[in-house]
Amino acid sequence: MNDTKKKWNLSRLKSKMTPYWFISPATLTIICLVVYPILYGIYISFFDTNLVNKWNFVGLRYYAQALTDASFLHSLMKTMIFTVTVVCGHFVLGFIFASILNTDIKYRTLFRGILILPWLFPDVVIAYLFKWILNTQGGILNELLMHFSIISEPVGWLSTSATAFPCVILVSMWKGYPLVMVQILAGIQTISHDLYEAAEIDGANMWQRFRYVTLPALKPILTTILILDTVWVFKQFTLIWLMTSGGPGSSTMVSAIEIYKNAFSYFKYGFASAQSVYILVICYLIGVVFRRLLRDD
Known part of the structure; x- marks a missing residue:
C-alpha cells in the first residue's frame, strides 16, 4: 500500500514538474544572456573599476x-x-x-516581397550601403544631383552637422x-469587411472608417508594436555607429554611442554602467506609459 502511494506521489510530482522542464532551457538562456548582464552592469555602476584589479566603491556618485x-x-x-x-x-x-x-493591386505579392527587404538586411549592410550612397566623393546621390544640376558641388551628407x-x-526609418x-497589414486583414460596409451605410467617409473601425480594431497590435519599436529605436x-560614429562633432551622438565611448574609449566602466541603468529605467518607463495610455477601456 505504501509503495503504491509513493509511486502515485512520484508520478504526480513528475506530472507537475513536466511544464517546468520544458521552459527550463529558455529560462536558463534568459538568465545567462539577459538577467545576469543587467545585474552585473548595475553592480559595476557602484565602483570605480578597470574590471580587473581596481574596485573602488563610490556608491551613487556616478548616478x-x-x-x-x-x-x-x-x-x-x-x-x-x-x-x-x-x-x-x-x-x-x-x-x-x-x-x-x-x-487588390496587380503584382501585390511581388511588392510585398520588395517592401519587406529593408528589414531582412543586417544593420551592417544597410549602414555601409548608405555610407557609399551618401559619400562626398563618388557617392551616387551627389552624382545624380550634380547630373541634374540640382547642386553644383558635392555635399558632405554625413560629414556636415546640418545634414x-x-x-x-x-x-533608420527606411530600415x-x-x-x-x-504587423499592421496582418491586423487589417483580420478586420471583418462587414464592419466597413456597416460604417459606409451609416455615411462614414474614408477618414471616419479609418478612425472608428480600423484604429480600434488594431489597438492591441499597435500597442505591442509601439512599445517594441520605441525601445528598439x-x-x-x-x-x-557605422555611419557616423556619433559625429561630426556630437551631431549624431545618441545615448548608446555616448555610453559605448565612455566604456570602451575612455574606460569609465562605472560611469558608463550608471548611464546604462538610466537608459534601462527609461526603456521600462516607456513600456509602462504606453501600456497605460493605450490600455483597453
Whole structure:
C-alpha cells in the first residue's frame, strides 16, 4: 500500500514538474544572456573599476554625475528626438504601405516581397550601403544631383552637422518600417469587411472608417508594436555607429554611442554602467506609459 502511494506521489510530482522542464532551457538562456548582464552592469555602476584589479566603491556618485553631465544630457536629448521622429516615420510608412498592399493591386505579392527587404538586411549592410550612397566623393546621390544640376558641388551628407542627423534618421526609418507594415497589414486583414460596409451605410467617409473601425480594431497590435519599436529605436547603436560614429562633432551622438565611448574609449566602466541603468529605467518607463495610455477601456 505504501509503495503504491509513493509511486502515485512520484508520478504526480513528475506530472507537475513536466511544464517546468520544458521552459527550463529558455529560462536558463534568459538568465545567462539577459538577467545576469543587467545585474552585473548595475553592480559595476557602484565602483570605480578597470574590471580587473581596481574596485573602488563610490556608491551613487556616478548616478549623480550622470544627471549633471552635459554630454550625457545632450545625447539623451538627441536620442529622444531620434526616437520620436523614427518611430513616427515607421508608423506613417507602415500604415501607407499596409493600406496599399491590402488593396487588390496587380503584382501585390511581388511588392510585398520588395517592401519587406529593408528589414531582412543586417544593420551592417544597410549602414555601409548608405555610407557609399551618401559619400562626398563618388557617392551616387551627389552624382545624380550634380547630373541634374540640382547642386553644383558635392555635399558632405554625413560629414556636415546640418545634414548628418537627418540622414541617419531617414535611413533608420527606411530600415525599420517593414516590421510595422507587416504587423499592421496582418491586423487589417483580420478586420471583418462587414464592419466597413456597416460604417459606409451609416455615411462614414474614408477618414471616419479609418478612425472608428480600423484604429480600434488594431489597438492591441499597435500597442505591442509601439512599445517594441520605441525601445528598439531608443537603443539604436549599430546603424549610427557605422555611419557616423556619433559625429561630426556630437551631431549624431545618441545615448548608446555616448555610453559605448565612455566604456570602451575612455574606460569609465562605472560611469558608463550608471548611464546604462538610466537608459534601462527609461526603456521600462516607456513600456509602462504606453501600456497605460493605450490600455483597453
